[in-house]
Amino acid sequence: MIHQLAQEIKKKNAPIVVGLDPKLSFIPEVLLQKSYTAYGETLEGAADAIFRFNRAIMDAVADLVPAVKPQIAMYEQFGIPGLMAFKKTVDYAHSKGLLVIGDVKRGDIGSTSESYAIAHLGKIKVGSQEFEPFAEDFATVNPYLGTDGVKPFVDVCKENGKGIFVLVKTSNPSSGELQDRLVDGKPLYEHVADKVNDWGRDCMDGDYSEVGAVIGATYPQIGRQLREDMPKAFILVPGYGAQGGTGKDLVPFFNADGLGAIVNSSRGIIAAYQKEEYKNFGAENFADASRQAVLDMQADIQSALDHALNE
Protein backbone atom coordinates (compact mmCIF):
# COMPACT_ATOMS: atom_id res chain seq x y z
CA MET A 1 0.00 0.00 0.00
CA ILE A 2 2.89 2.38 0.73
CA HIS A 3 4.03 2.04 -2.89
CA GLN A 4 0.60 3.09 -4.06
CA LEU A 5 0.69 6.08 -1.72
CA ALA A 6 4.13 7.08 -3.06
CA GLN A 7 2.85 6.74 -6.65
CA GLU A 8 -0.19 8.90 -5.92
CA ILE A 9 2.02 11.53 -4.27
CA LYS A 10 4.21 11.66 -7.39
CA LYS A 11 1.25 11.71 -9.76
CA LYS A 12 -0.46 14.58 -7.96
CA ASN A 13 2.82 16.23 -6.97
CA ALA A 14 1.43 16.66 -3.46
CA PRO A 15 2.93 15.01 -0.38
CA ILE A 16 -0.18 16.14 1.44
CA VAL A 17 -2.87 14.40 3.42
CA VAL A 18 -6.01 16.26 4.43
CA GLY A 19 -6.89 15.65 8.06
CA LEU A 20 -10.64 15.14 8.28
CA ASP A 21 -10.99 16.10 11.96
CA PRO A 22 -14.30 17.92 11.91
CA LYS A 23 -15.60 19.78 14.91
CA LEU A 24 -19.13 21.13 14.87
CA SER A 25 -17.63 24.62 15.17
CA PHE A 26 -15.93 24.14 11.78
CA ILE A 27 -19.18 23.38 10.00
CA PRO A 28 -21.03 26.31 8.41
CA GLU A 29 -24.27 27.14 10.22
CA VAL A 30 -26.44 26.58 7.13
CA LEU A 31 -25.15 23.05 6.63
CA LEU A 32 -25.52 22.30 10.35
CA GLN A 33 -29.11 23.54 10.44
CA LYS A 34 -30.02 21.42 7.44
CA SER A 35 -28.91 18.30 9.30
CA TYR A 36 -30.64 19.38 12.50
CA THR A 37 -33.84 19.97 10.57
CA ALA A 38 -33.65 16.44 9.17
CA TYR A 39 -32.47 14.60 12.30
CA GLY A 40 -32.93 17.02 15.19
CA GLU A 41 -30.21 18.27 17.53
CA THR A 42 -29.08 14.68 18.04
CA LEU A 43 -25.98 12.56 17.58
CA GLU A 44 -27.50 11.54 14.24
CA GLY A 45 -27.89 15.17 13.27
CA ALA A 46 -24.29 15.97 14.18
CA ALA A 47 -23.03 12.90 12.34
CA ASP A 48 -25.00 13.80 9.23
CA ALA A 49 -23.54 17.31 9.21
CA ILE A 50 -20.03 15.94 9.69
CA PHE A 51 -20.34 13.52 6.81
CA ARG A 52 -21.79 16.11 4.43
CA PHE A 53 -19.05 18.54 5.44
CA ASN A 54 -16.37 15.90 4.78
CA ARG A 55 -17.96 14.93 1.48
CA ALA A 56 -17.96 18.50 0.18
CA ILE A 57 -14.29 18.88 1.10
CA MET A 58 -13.35 15.57 -0.50
CA ASP A 59 -15.22 16.57 -3.67
CA ALA A 60 -13.21 19.79 -3.74
CA VAL A 61 -9.73 18.32 -3.13
CA ALA A 62 -9.81 14.74 -4.45
CA ASP A 63 -7.96 15.64 -7.64
CA LEU A 64 -5.23 17.46 -5.70
CA VAL A 65 -4.20 15.10 -2.89
CA PRO A 66 -3.46 11.40 -2.58
CA ALA A 67 -5.10 10.76 0.77
CA VAL A 68 -7.26 11.84 3.68
CA LYS A 69 -6.69 11.15 7.36
CA PRO A 70 -9.84 11.02 9.46
CA GLN A 71 -9.05 11.27 13.18
CA ILE A 72 -11.41 8.71 14.70
CA ALA A 73 -11.68 10.51 18.07
CA MET A 74 -13.62 13.29 16.37
CA TYR A 75 -16.23 10.72 15.31
CA GLU A 76 -16.12 8.51 18.41
CA GLN A 77 -17.22 11.50 20.49
CA PHE A 78 -20.56 11.36 18.66
CA GLY A 79 -21.06 7.73 19.66
CA ILE A 80 -22.39 5.16 17.22
CA PRO A 81 -23.78 7.73 14.74
CA GLY A 82 -20.36 9.42 14.77
CA LEU A 83 -18.59 6.16 13.99
CA MET A 84 -21.07 5.52 11.19
CA ALA A 85 -20.02 8.90 9.75
CA PHE A 86 -16.38 7.76 10.07
CA LYS A 87 -17.13 4.62 8.10
CA LYS A 88 -19.09 6.55 5.47
CA THR A 89 -16.17 8.97 5.18
CA VAL A 90 -13.73 6.10 4.58
CA ASP A 91 -16.01 4.60 1.94
CA TYR A 92 -16.64 7.91 0.21
CA ALA A 93 -12.91 8.66 0.13
CA HIS A 94 -12.31 5.34 -1.62
CA SER A 95 -15.06 6.09 -4.12
CA LYS A 96 -13.19 9.30 -5.01
CA GLY A 97 -9.89 7.44 -5.45
CA LEU A 98 -8.41 8.74 -2.21
CA LEU A 99 -6.33 6.58 0.11
CA VAL A 100 -7.32 6.62 3.78
CA ILE A 101 -5.02 6.86 6.76
CA GLY A 102 -7.11 5.98 9.82
CA ASP A 103 -5.67 8.07 12.62
CA VAL A 104 -6.66 5.69 15.38
CA LYS A 105 -3.48 5.43 17.48
CA ARG A 106 -4.46 1.97 18.67
CA GLY A 107 -2.13 -0.38 20.50
CA ASP A 108 -2.61 -3.07 23.15
CA ILE A 109 -1.28 -6.48 24.19
CA GLY A 110 -0.84 -8.96 21.35
CA SER A 111 -4.22 -10.66 21.03
CA THR A 112 -6.02 -7.35 21.48
CA SER A 113 -3.85 -5.51 18.97
CA GLU A 114 -4.75 -8.22 16.52
CA SER A 115 -8.42 -7.31 16.92
CA TYR A 116 -7.69 -3.61 16.39
CA ALA A 117 -5.64 -4.47 13.31
CA ILE A 118 -8.51 -6.54 11.95
CA ALA A 119 -10.98 -3.74 12.74
CA HIS A 120 -9.08 -1.14 10.74
CA LEU A 121 -6.95 -2.96 8.17
CA GLY A 122 -8.08 -6.56 8.02
CA LYS A 123 -10.95 -8.94 7.61
CA ILE A 124 -13.06 -10.67 10.25
CA LYS A 125 -14.62 -14.09 9.81
CA VAL A 126 -18.23 -14.63 10.86
CA GLY A 127 -19.21 -18.21 10.24
CA SER A 128 -18.40 -18.84 6.58
CA GLN A 129 -18.43 -15.14 5.66
CA GLU A 130 -15.72 -12.47 5.76
CA PHE A 131 -16.10 -8.73 6.35
CA GLU A 132 -13.84 -5.68 6.27
CA PRO A 133 -15.03 -3.72 9.31
CA PHE A 134 -13.61 -0.21 8.73
CA ALA A 135 -11.34 -0.88 5.75
CA GLU A 136 -8.82 1.94 5.99
CA ASP A 137 -5.59 1.64 3.98
CA PHE A 138 -3.25 2.71 6.78
CA ALA A 139 -3.59 3.10 10.53
CA THR A 140 -1.52 4.91 13.16
CA VAL A 141 -0.21 2.72 15.98
CA ASN A 142 0.99 3.47 19.53
CA PRO A 143 4.19 1.55 20.40
CA TYR A 144 4.14 1.88 24.22
CA LEU A 145 3.39 -1.83 24.74
CA GLY A 146 6.37 -2.98 22.67
CA THR A 147 6.81 -5.53 19.90
CA ASP A 148 3.97 -7.86 20.81
CA GLY A 149 1.59 -4.90 20.67
CA VAL A 150 2.76 -3.82 17.20
CA LYS A 151 3.55 -7.13 15.51
CA PRO A 152 -0.12 -8.13 15.00
CA PHE A 153 -0.62 -4.93 13.00
CA VAL A 154 2.40 -5.79 10.87
CA ASP A 155 1.06 -9.30 10.26
CA VAL A 156 -2.35 -7.99 9.24
CA CYS A 157 -0.63 -5.47 6.93
CA LYS A 158 1.32 -8.26 5.25
CA GLU A 159 -1.79 -10.38 4.75
CA ASN A 160 -3.88 -7.54 3.38
CA GLY A 161 -1.38 -5.27 1.65
CA LYS A 162 -1.94 -2.43 4.11
CA GLY A 163 0.40 -0.14 6.07
CA ILE A 164 0.90 1.48 9.47
CA PHE A 165 2.56 4.58 10.87
CA VAL A 166 4.04 4.05 14.33
CA LEU A 167 4.16 7.00 16.74
CA VAL A 168 7.84 7.84 17.12
CA LYS A 169 7.91 11.53 18.05
CA THR A 170 4.54 13.20 18.29
CA SER A 171 3.83 16.85 17.47
CA ASN A 172 2.39 17.95 20.81
CA PRO A 173 4.22 20.18 23.33
CA SER A 174 4.62 17.52 26.04
CA SER A 175 5.63 14.70 23.69
CA GLY A 176 9.13 14.91 25.14
CA GLU A 177 8.10 13.91 28.67
CA LEU A 178 8.57 10.26 27.81
CA GLN A 179 9.68 10.23 24.17
CA ASP A 180 12.77 12.43 24.64
CA ARG A 181 14.11 10.75 27.80
CA LEU A 182 17.63 9.44 27.39
CA VAL A 183 18.02 5.68 27.40
CA ASP A 184 21.55 4.31 26.98
CA GLY A 185 22.65 7.71 25.79
CA LYS A 186 19.99 8.33 23.16
CA PRO A 187 16.39 9.55 23.31
CA LEU A 188 13.63 6.99 23.63
CA TYR A 189 12.22 8.00 20.23
CA GLU A 190 15.44 6.78 18.60
CA HIS A 191 14.94 3.40 20.23
CA VAL A 192 11.42 3.35 18.85
CA ALA A 193 12.88 4.27 15.45
CA ASP A 194 15.19 1.23 15.70
CA LYS A 195 12.11 -0.89 16.36
CA VAL A 196 10.33 0.63 13.37
CA ASN A 197 13.24 -0.54 11.23
CA ASP A 198 13.03 -4.03 12.75
CA TRP A 199 9.27 -4.31 12.38
CA GLY A 200 9.35 -3.03 8.81
CA ARG A 201 12.30 -4.95 7.46
CA ASP A 202 10.37 -7.84 5.94
CA CYS A 203 7.41 -5.94 4.59
CA MET A 204 8.88 -3.75 1.91
CA ASP A 205 6.56 -2.51 -0.84
CA GLY A 206 8.62 -0.81 -3.53
CA ASP A 207 11.23 1.56 -2.09
CA TYR A 208 9.55 1.87 1.29
CA SER A 209 8.29 -0.35 4.07
CA GLU A 210 4.66 -0.83 5.03
CA VAL A 211 5.80 0.20 8.53
CA GLY A 212 6.18 3.97 8.59
CA ALA A 213 6.56 6.51 11.38
CA VAL A 214 4.79 9.54 12.80
CA ILE A 215 7.05 12.50 13.54
CA GLY A 216 5.69 15.96 14.31
CA ALA A 217 6.48 18.89 11.98
CA THR A 218 7.03 20.84 15.18
CA TYR A 219 10.36 19.03 15.73
CA PRO A 220 12.32 19.48 12.45
CA GLN A 221 15.76 18.81 13.96
CA ILE A 222 14.55 15.51 15.34
CA GLY A 223 12.94 14.84 11.98
CA ARG A 224 16.31 15.25 10.25
CA GLN A 225 17.94 12.70 12.56
CA LEU A 226 15.09 10.22 12.30
CA ARG A 227 14.91 10.57 8.50
CA GLU A 228 18.51 9.26 8.46
CA ASP A 229 17.85 6.58 11.08
CA MET A 230 14.87 5.11 9.21
CA PRO A 231 15.73 5.31 5.50
CA LYS A 232 12.97 2.89 4.47
CA ALA A 233 10.18 4.32 6.60
CA PHE A 234 7.67 6.72 5.10
CA ILE A 235 7.08 9.54 7.57
CA LEU A 236 3.62 10.87 8.36
CA VAL A 237 4.13 14.46 9.52
CA PRO A 238 1.37 16.10 11.55
CA GLY A 239 1.64 19.55 13.08
CA TYR A 240 1.86 21.71 9.93
CA GLY A 241 -0.20 24.87 10.04
CA ALA A 242 -2.42 25.22 13.09
CA GLN A 243 0.10 23.48 15.35
CA GLY A 244 2.91 25.77 14.18
CA GLY A 245 4.98 23.85 11.61
CA THR A 246 5.93 25.74 8.40
CA GLY A 247 7.03 24.69 4.90
CA LYS A 248 10.70 25.22 5.76
CA ASP A 249 10.31 22.93 8.81
CA LEU A 250 9.21 20.11 6.54
CA VAL A 251 12.34 19.83 4.41
CA PRO A 252 14.24 17.52 6.80
CA PHE A 253 11.48 14.91 6.65
CA PHE A 254 11.91 14.30 2.92
CA ASN A 255 14.46 12.20 1.10
CA ALA A 256 16.52 13.61 -1.75
CA ASP A 257 13.96 12.23 -4.24
CA GLY A 258 11.30 14.49 -2.74
CA LEU A 259 9.52 11.44 -1.37
CA GLY A 260 9.46 9.65 1.97
CA ALA A 261 7.13 11.99 3.79
CA ILE A 262 3.49 12.98 3.71
CA VAL A 263 2.39 16.07 5.57
CA ASN A 264 -0.96 16.37 7.29
CA SER A 265 -2.97 19.51 7.70
CA SER A 266 -6.38 19.34 9.36
CA ARG A 267 -7.90 22.56 10.63
CA GLY A 268 -5.73 24.65 8.27
CA ILE A 269 -7.52 23.05 5.33
CA ILE A 270 -10.96 21.95 6.47
CA ALA A 271 -11.67 25.16 8.40
CA ALA A 272 -9.73 27.42 6.00
CA TYR A 273 -12.80 29.57 5.35
CA GLN A 274 -12.71 30.71 8.99
CA LYS A 275 -9.18 32.10 8.58
CA GLU A 276 -8.53 35.73 7.77
CA GLU A 277 -6.74 34.91 4.51
CA TYR A 278 -9.61 32.87 3.06
CA LYS A 279 -12.60 34.64 4.55
CA ASN A 280 -13.48 36.22 1.19
CA PHE A 281 -14.70 32.79 0.08
CA GLY A 282 -17.58 33.03 2.53
CA ALA A 283 -18.96 30.21 4.68
CA GLU A 284 -21.15 28.89 1.85
CA ASN A 285 -18.02 28.24 -0.25
CA PHE A 286 -16.06 26.55 2.54
CA ALA A 287 -14.98 23.70 0.27
CA ASP A 288 -13.51 26.12 -2.28
CA ALA A 289 -11.54 27.75 0.53
CA SER A 290 -10.26 24.26 1.48
CA ARG A 291 -9.20 23.70 -2.12
CA GLN A 292 -7.30 26.99 -2.17
CA ALA A 293 -5.65 26.13 1.17
CA VAL A 294 -4.43 22.83 -0.32
CA LEU A 295 -3.01 24.66 -3.36
CA ASP A 296 -1.25 27.15 -1.08
CA MET A 297 0.13 24.36 1.10
CA GLN A 298 1.36 22.54 -1.99
CA ALA A 299 3.13 25.70 -3.18
CA ASP A 300 4.61 26.30 0.28
CA ILE A 301 6.08 22.79 0.48
CA GLN A 302 7.28 22.84 -3.15
CA SER A 303 9.01 26.15 -2.70
CA ALA A 304 10.69 24.98 0.52
CA LEU A 305 11.89 21.78 -1.18
CA ASP A 306 13.11 23.67 -4.28
CA HIS A 307 14.90 26.18 -2.11
CA ALA A 308 16.59 23.41 -0.12
CA LEU A 309 17.67 21.70 -3.35
CA ASN A 310 19.31 24.87 -4.65
CA GLU A 311 21.20 25.56 -1.46
Place this chain on the structure above:
Amino acid sequence: MIHQLAQEIKKKNAPIVVGLDPKLSFIPEVLLQKSYTAYGETLEGAADAIFRFNRAIMDAVADLVPAVKPQIAMYEQFGIPGLMAFKKTVDYAHSKGLLVIGDVKRGDIGSTSESYAIAHLGKIKVGSQEFEPFAEDFATVNPYLGTDGVKPFVDVCKENGKGIFVLVKTSNPSSGELQDRLVDGKPLYEHVADKVNDWGRDCMDGDYSEVGAVIGATYPQIGRQLREDMPKAFILVPGYGAQGGTGKDLVPFFNADGLGAIVNSSRGIIAAYQKEEYKNFGAENFADASRQAVLDMQADIQSALDHALNE
Protein backbone atom coordinates in the same frame (compact mmCIF):
# COMPACT_ATOMS: atom_id res chain seq x y z
CA MET B 1 -16.21 7.28 40.99
CA ILE B 2 -13.18 5.51 42.49
CA HIS B 3 -14.75 5.81 45.94
CA GLN B 4 -17.85 4.08 44.64
CA LEU B 5 -15.72 1.32 43.15
CA ALA B 6 -13.89 0.85 46.46
CA GLN B 7 -17.23 0.71 48.31
CA GLU B 8 -18.60 -1.91 45.93
CA ILE B 9 -15.42 -3.97 46.30
CA LYS B 10 -15.84 -3.91 50.08
CA LYS B 11 -19.54 -4.67 49.94
CA LYS B 12 -19.09 -7.66 47.64
CA ASN B 13 -15.76 -8.62 49.16
CA ALA B 14 -14.40 -9.05 45.65
CA PRO B 15 -11.59 -6.95 44.17
CA ILE B 16 -12.49 -8.50 40.87
CA VAL B 17 -13.48 -7.15 37.49
CA VAL B 18 -14.78 -9.46 34.80
CA GLY B 19 -13.17 -8.77 31.45
CA LEU B 20 -15.86 -8.93 28.79
CA ASP B 21 -13.54 -9.66 25.86
CA PRO B 22 -15.68 -12.07 23.87
CA LYS B 23 -14.34 -13.91 20.87
CA LEU B 24 -16.71 -15.88 18.68
CA SER B 25 -14.78 -19.00 19.67
CA PHE B 26 -15.84 -18.47 23.31
CA ILE B 27 -19.53 -18.42 22.47
CA PRO B 28 -21.40 -21.75 22.66
CA GLU B 29 -22.46 -23.01 19.23
CA VAL B 30 -26.17 -23.07 20.11
CA LEU B 31 -26.17 -19.41 21.08
CA LEU B 32 -24.16 -18.49 18.00
CA GLN B 33 -26.52 -20.34 15.65
CA LYS B 34 -29.53 -18.63 17.19
CA SER B 35 -28.05 -15.23 16.29
CA TYR B 36 -27.03 -16.39 12.83
CA THR B 37 -30.56 -17.67 12.23
CA ALA B 38 -31.96 -14.27 13.19
CA TYR B 39 -29.38 -12.04 11.46
CA GLY B 40 -27.40 -14.32 9.14
CA GLU B 41 -23.65 -14.87 9.25
CA THR B 42 -23.13 -11.12 9.35
CA LEU B 43 -21.52 -8.52 11.60
CA GLU B 44 -25.01 -8.01 13.05
CA GLY B 45 -25.29 -11.73 13.77
CA ALA B 46 -21.89 -11.79 15.49
CA ALA B 47 -22.72 -8.67 17.49
CA ASP B 48 -26.05 -10.12 18.61
CA ALA B 49 -24.36 -13.30 19.81
CA ILE B 50 -21.71 -11.30 21.65
CA PHE B 51 -24.25 -9.18 23.46
CA ARG B 52 -26.41 -12.14 24.47
CA PHE B 53 -23.28 -13.98 25.67
CA ASN B 54 -22.23 -10.95 27.75
CA ARG B 55 -25.73 -10.52 29.13
CA ALA B 56 -25.95 -14.10 30.35
CA ILE B 57 -22.57 -13.76 32.07
CA MET B 58 -23.52 -10.45 33.66
CA ASP B 59 -26.79 -11.98 34.89
CA ALA B 60 -24.77 -14.78 36.48
CA VAL B 61 -22.09 -12.67 38.21
CA ALA B 62 -23.66 -9.27 38.90
CA ASP B 63 -24.21 -10.02 42.59
CA LEU B 64 -20.61 -11.18 43.02
CA VAL B 65 -18.45 -8.50 41.41
CA PRO B 66 -18.37 -4.71 41.41
CA ALA B 67 -17.51 -4.15 37.78
CA VAL B 68 -17.00 -5.40 34.25
CA LYS B 69 -14.29 -4.36 31.81
CA PRO B 70 -15.26 -4.66 28.17
CA GLN B 71 -12.20 -4.51 25.89
CA ILE B 72 -13.40 -2.31 23.02
CA ALA B 73 -11.07 -3.89 20.43
CA MET B 74 -13.12 -7.09 20.63
CA TYR B 75 -16.18 -5.11 19.56
CA GLU B 76 -14.47 -2.72 17.14
CA GLN B 77 -13.39 -5.70 15.05
CA PHE B 78 -17.05 -6.29 14.23
CA GLY B 79 -17.43 -2.75 12.92
CA ILE B 80 -20.48 -0.63 13.71
CA PRO B 81 -22.65 -3.58 14.85
CA GLY B 82 -19.82 -4.62 17.17
CA LEU B 83 -19.60 -1.15 18.69
CA MET B 84 -23.37 -1.16 19.15
CA ALA B 85 -22.93 -4.37 21.15
CA PHE B 86 -20.26 -2.60 23.20
CA LYS B 87 -22.66 0.22 23.99
CA LYS B 88 -25.48 -2.22 24.82
CA THR B 89 -23.08 -4.08 27.12
CA VAL B 90 -22.19 -0.87 28.96
CA ASP B 91 -25.86 0.02 29.37
CA TYR B 92 -26.86 -3.46 30.47
CA ALA B 93 -24.04 -3.53 33.03
CA HIS B 94 -25.34 -0.30 34.51
CA SER B 95 -28.86 -1.69 34.65
CA LYS B 96 -27.47 -4.57 36.76
CA GLY B 97 -25.68 -2.19 39.13
CA LEU B 98 -22.25 -2.97 37.72
CA LEU B 99 -19.60 -0.32 37.19
CA VAL B 100 -17.91 -0.27 33.78
CA ILE B 101 -14.23 0.10 33.06
CA GLY B 102 -13.93 0.81 29.33
CA ASP B 103 -10.66 -0.80 28.31
CA VAL B 104 -10.02 1.56 25.42
CA LYS B 105 -6.35 2.53 25.90
CA ARG B 106 -6.92 5.83 24.11
CA GLY B 107 -4.44 8.68 24.11
CA ASP B 108 -3.53 11.41 21.61
CA ILE B 109 -2.50 15.07 21.46
CA GLY B 110 -4.48 17.39 23.73
CA SER B 111 -7.48 18.42 21.65
CA THR B 112 -7.92 14.88 20.35
CA SER B 113 -7.62 13.29 23.78
CA GLU B 114 -10.38 15.63 24.87
CA SER B 115 -12.64 14.10 22.22
CA TYR B 116 -11.79 10.57 23.34
CA ALA B 117 -12.44 11.56 26.95
CA ILE B 118 -15.82 12.99 25.96
CA ALA B 119 -16.62 9.86 23.95
CA HIS B 120 -16.05 7.51 26.86
CA LEU B 121 -16.49 9.50 30.07
CA GLY B 122 -18.08 12.81 29.21
CA LYS B 123 -20.88 14.62 27.48
CA ILE B 124 -21.04 16.09 23.98
CA LYS B 125 -23.08 19.16 23.06
CA VAL B 126 -25.14 19.10 19.88
CA GLY B 127 -26.91 22.42 19.47
CA SER B 128 -28.81 22.92 22.72
CA GLN B 129 -28.77 19.23 23.64
CA GLU B 130 -26.23 17.10 25.52
CA PHE B 131 -25.46 13.40 25.07
CA GLU B 132 -23.30 10.80 26.82
CA PRO B 133 -21.84 8.87 23.89
CA PHE B 134 -20.54 5.65 25.49
CA ALA B 135 -20.94 6.49 29.18
CA GLU B 136 -18.42 4.20 30.82
CA ASP B 137 -17.41 4.94 34.44
CA PHE B 138 -13.67 4.51 33.94
CA ALA B 139 -11.39 4.31 30.91
CA THR B 140 -7.84 3.09 30.41
CA VAL B 141 -5.42 5.67 28.97
CA ASN B 142 -2.08 5.39 27.14
CA PRO B 143 0.49 7.91 28.44
CA TYR B 144 3.01 7.83 25.56
CA LEU B 145 2.14 11.38 24.43
CA GLY B 146 2.76 12.90 27.86
CA THR B 147 0.82 15.30 30.06
CA ASP B 148 -1.09 17.14 27.37
CA GLY B 149 -2.40 13.80 26.10
CA VAL B 150 -3.62 12.71 29.55
CA LYS B 151 -4.75 15.98 31.12
CA PRO B 152 -7.95 16.28 29.04
CA PHE B 153 -9.04 12.89 30.44
CA VAL B 154 -8.38 14.14 33.97
CA ASP B 155 -10.39 17.30 33.31
CA VAL B 156 -13.34 15.33 31.94
CA CYS B 157 -13.12 13.01 34.98
CA LYS B 158 -13.29 15.99 37.33
CA GLU B 159 -16.28 17.46 35.53
CA ASN B 160 -18.20 14.21 35.39
CA GLY B 161 -17.08 12.30 38.49
CA LYS B 162 -15.37 9.60 36.44
CA GLY B 163 -11.96 7.90 36.67
CA ILE B 164 -9.08 6.64 34.52
CA PHE B 165 -6.38 3.99 34.76
CA VAL B 166 -3.13 5.01 33.08
CA LEU B 167 -0.93 2.30 31.54
CA VAL B 168 2.16 2.17 33.73
CA LYS B 169 3.50 -1.36 33.33
CA THR B 170 1.48 -3.61 31.06
CA SER B 171 1.08 -7.37 31.46
CA ASN B 172 2.41 -8.48 28.07
CA PRO B 173 5.79 -10.17 27.51
CA SER B 174 7.37 -7.29 25.56
CA SER B 175 6.07 -4.51 27.80
CA GLY B 176 9.64 -4.00 29.01
CA GLU B 177 11.00 -2.97 25.61
CA LEU B 178 10.13 0.65 26.32
CA GLN B 179 8.57 0.64 29.78
CA ASP B 180 11.55 -0.93 31.60
CA ARG B 181 14.27 1.17 29.98
CA LEU B 182 16.37 3.06 32.52
CA VAL B 183 15.98 6.83 32.49
CA ASP B 184 18.03 8.78 35.04
CA GLY B 185 18.70 5.57 36.92
CA LYS B 186 15.13 4.29 37.15
CA PRO B 187 12.81 2.45 34.78
CA LEU B 188 10.53 4.49 32.54
CA TYR B 189 7.44 3.02 34.26
CA GLU B 190 8.52 4.69 37.51
CA HIS B 191 8.62 8.02 35.72
CA VAL B 192 5.12 7.34 34.46
CA ALA B 193 4.13 6.47 38.05
CA ASP B 194 5.45 9.89 39.16
CA LYS B 195 3.24 11.45 36.51
CA VAL B 196 0.24 9.45 37.69
CA ASN B 197 0.79 10.97 41.13
CA ASP B 198 1.00 14.46 39.62
CA TRP B 199 -2.06 14.04 37.41
CA GLY B 200 -4.11 12.54 40.25
CA ARG B 201 -3.17 14.88 43.07
CA ASP B 202 -6.11 17.25 42.76
CA CYS B 203 -8.82 14.76 41.95
CA MET B 204 -9.10 12.69 45.11
CA ASP B 205 -12.38 10.87 45.74
CA GLY B 206 -12.31 9.39 49.22
CA ASP B 207 -9.04 7.62 50.00
CA TYR B 208 -8.00 7.25 46.38
CA SER B 209 -7.50 9.40 43.31
CA GLU B 210 -9.63 9.29 40.18
CA VAL B 211 -6.32 8.71 38.36
CA GLY B 212 -5.32 5.09 38.81
CA ALA B 213 -2.76 2.86 37.13
CA VAL B 214 -2.59 -0.34 35.10
CA ILE B 215 0.10 -2.79 36.24
CA GLY B 216 0.21 -6.37 35.00
CA ALA B 217 -0.18 -9.28 37.46
CA THR B 218 2.67 -10.88 35.55
CA TYR B 219 5.13 -8.46 37.20
CA PRO B 220 4.51 -8.77 40.98
CA GLN B 221 7.91 -7.38 42.04
CA ILE B 222 7.34 -4.27 39.99
CA GLY B 223 3.83 -4.13 41.41
CA ARG B 224 5.25 -4.05 44.95
CA GLN B 225 7.49 -1.09 44.11
CA LEU B 226 4.78 0.82 42.27
CA ARG B 227 2.23 0.17 45.03
CA GLU B 228 4.60 2.10 47.33
CA ASP B 229 5.35 4.79 44.75
CA MET B 230 1.68 5.57 44.11
CA PRO B 231 -0.08 5.28 47.48
CA LYS B 232 -3.22 7.09 46.29
CA ALA B 233 -3.62 5.32 42.96
CA PHE B 234 -6.00 2.42 42.60
CA ILE B 235 -4.34 -0.28 40.54
CA LEU B 236 -6.11 -2.17 37.77
CA VAL B 237 -4.32 -5.51 37.49
CA PRO B 238 -4.72 -7.48 34.25
CA GLY B 239 -2.91 -10.73 33.52
CA TYR B 240 -4.43 -13.01 36.19
CA GLY B 241 -5.30 -16.50 34.97
CA ALA B 242 -4.88 -17.02 31.25
CA GLN B 243 -1.86 -14.69 31.07
CA GLY B 244 -0.14 -16.52 33.95
CA GLY B 245 -0.65 -14.44 37.12
CA THR B 246 -1.71 -16.36 40.28
CA GLY B 247 -3.37 -15.36 43.56
CA LYS B 248 -0.02 -15.14 45.34
CA ASP B 249 1.27 -12.78 42.64
CA LEU B 250 -1.52 -10.34 43.43
CA VAL B 251 -0.67 -9.66 47.06
CA PRO B 252 1.87 -6.89 46.36
CA PHE B 253 -0.72 -4.83 44.48
CA PHE B 254 -2.95 -4.41 47.53
CA ASN B 255 -2.65 -2.01 50.43
CA ALA B 256 -2.74 -3.21 54.03
CA ASP B 257 -6.50 -2.48 54.13
CA GLY B 258 -7.07 -5.09 51.41
CA LEU B 259 -8.03 -2.31 49.01
CA GLY B 260 -6.20 -0.35 46.33
CA ALA B 261 -6.32 -2.94 43.59
CA ILE B 262 -8.86 -4.57 41.34
CA VAL B 263 -7.90 -7.69 39.42
CA ASN B 264 -9.18 -8.45 35.94
CA SER B 265 -9.82 -11.87 34.53
CA SER B 266 -11.27 -12.21 31.05
CA ARG B 267 -10.96 -15.55 29.31
CA GLY B 268 -10.54 -17.37 32.63
CA ILE B 269 -14.07 -16.33 33.59
CA ILE B 270 -16.05 -15.80 30.41
CA ALA B 271 -14.74 -18.93 28.70
CA ALA B 272 -14.47 -20.96 31.92
CA TYR B 273 -16.77 -23.68 30.55
CA GLN B 274 -14.11 -24.52 27.95
CA LYS B 275 -11.52 -25.28 30.65
CA GLU B 276 -10.94 -28.80 31.95
CA GLU B 277 -11.91 -27.89 35.51
CA TYR B 278 -15.32 -26.49 34.58
CA LYS B 279 -16.25 -28.67 31.62
CA ASN B 280 -18.79 -30.61 33.69
CA PHE B 281 -21.05 -27.54 33.50
CA GLY B 282 -21.52 -28.11 29.78
CA ALA B 283 -21.63 -25.46 27.07
CA GLU B 284 -25.31 -24.76 27.68
CA ASN B 285 -24.50 -23.69 31.26
CA PHE B 286 -21.55 -21.48 30.33
CA ALA B 287 -22.74 -18.65 32.56
CA ASP B 288 -22.90 -20.94 35.60
CA ALA B 289 -19.33 -21.99 34.89
CA SER B 290 -18.39 -18.28 34.77
CA ARG B 291 -20.05 -17.77 38.14
CA GLN B 292 -18.10 -20.66 39.63
CA ALA B 293 -14.87 -19.29 38.15
CA VAL B 294 -15.53 -15.95 39.86
CA LEU B 295 -16.15 -17.69 43.19
CA ASP B 296 -12.92 -19.67 42.79
CA MET B 297 -10.98 -16.53 41.87
CA GLN B 298 -12.42 -14.73 44.88
CA ALA B 299 -11.34 -17.60 47.15
CA ASP B 300 -7.88 -17.69 45.56
CA ILE B 301 -7.31 -13.97 46.13
CA GLN B 302 -8.79 -14.04 49.63
CA SER B 303 -6.61 -16.95 50.66
CA ALA B 304 -3.51 -15.27 49.26
CA LEU B 305 -4.31 -12.03 51.09
CA ASP B 306 -5.10 -13.87 54.37
CA HIS B 307 -1.92 -15.85 54.06
CA ALA B 308 0.12 -12.71 53.49
CA LEU B 309 -1.51 -11.05 56.50
CA ASN B 310 -0.58 -13.96 58.79
CA GLU B 311 3.01 -14.09 57.68
